[in-house]
Amino acid sequence: MISWLLKQPDKDEQIPPEKIAKTYRWHQLGVLLATCIGYIGYYIIRLVFTAEQNDIMKAYHFTTANVGLILSCFGIGYGVAKLFMGVLADKCDANRYLMVGLLLSAFINIFLGSTRNLYIMMALMFIMAITQGMGAAACQKMIQLWWGPRMRGTMYSIWSSAHNAGSFICVAIVQLAVFLFSGSIAAVFYTASAVSFVLCILILVLGADRPKVVGLPDIATYTDDRVILNDGQISTSDQTDLNVGQIFIKYILKNKLVWAVTLTSMSLYLVRYGIQSWIPAYLVQNKGFDPANAKWLIGIFELASVPGVIIMGAISDALKGRRALVSIFCVLGTLICLTIYFFNNNYTLIIAALIIMGNLIYAPLTLVGLMINEVVPKFAVGASTGFMGFFQYIFGESLATALIGILVAKFGWLASNTVLYGASILALVFLLYTAVSETKMQKKSQINL
16 A cells, blocks of 8 residues: 555656647646545545534534534644645655545544544544645645646636535535434434545546656646745756655745745634634524524535635736735735624625635635745645645644634633634735745846746
């Protein structure tokens, strides 16, 4: 199994020059479908517990603090896993790596649906988080290796939107399973796993690790793709003789822009999960929504963001990669929507704010995920993804789940509002720094050409 997962050698037989363009397009389509389908599967598994939180609290007699602790176990485990699994992804066949992570997550999800014990649930969520950590790094690596800069923002946004679709599909699966199996919580988890097993097969059929594995030239040769590093130097290689430690120290820890983008993403994740994880509880307890309707709003919050994310990705491509600038305007809009969501009791306005906020939160989250990959060489994409993921989930999601759960239990929902406002402002500060750095890097690269 280990040797099957490791990076595969380049194919000896090369595609004839006259067929390269057509073959490239077909494989790009396959990779896009594999990454999107795969990530949909990851999110179906990931959000089953969130979608069922009200039913679980009622049936298992859990409190909001209990639910927050279970969710925080996922956040902590996922943060640690993304760091190490991201680094490991750089040494593996990304497509196979993606499939194995989903397969293992689906198996663990079956056990999660079979227990009512709080501590076993916490342990299973932590273990599942480790296997879930294999998904994002594999997908981001494939996108970085299969598309040049002119289309990468758009393709990355389409892929990123897959998790929004996955969230909506998860809610649909939950509702269907509840209907078919008379409200059985366990059956909901089993159904989600069954769907994910089918998606694993599609990943293997459709995807490919990198162009050279199928006899195509690498993306740097095909599109003249260049990576501008923190010091203005230019990198085009997707292979290196450096070991994992050397890559991590040189291109991650010593890269100021990696730190700035990572802290931006951490802050935005706190906002994202501070909203998403508590939609059912917040709207039912604080705004008087019907529990069934509140559950659907998780999916609506996610799915409604898809067009906005893709449009913002395309705009950042049109602005020649000025992704931080686009993100700044999105965060400013998020602050306005948060105010409506927190301090208005009109159901229509609250739902409208959630829909708009989904676009405005997920667009910069998508763009910073791409930015972190574009400031390191291609052979360090997994490491940069993992490093950012560590901060996103250890600090971002954990604070949004465990801390908010505890604060709400002690001080009420106003405490949650304060945390989310503060995180949004912090993200804005780091984005301003990143936007200035983008301009400086472009100028340095022109000198080095």
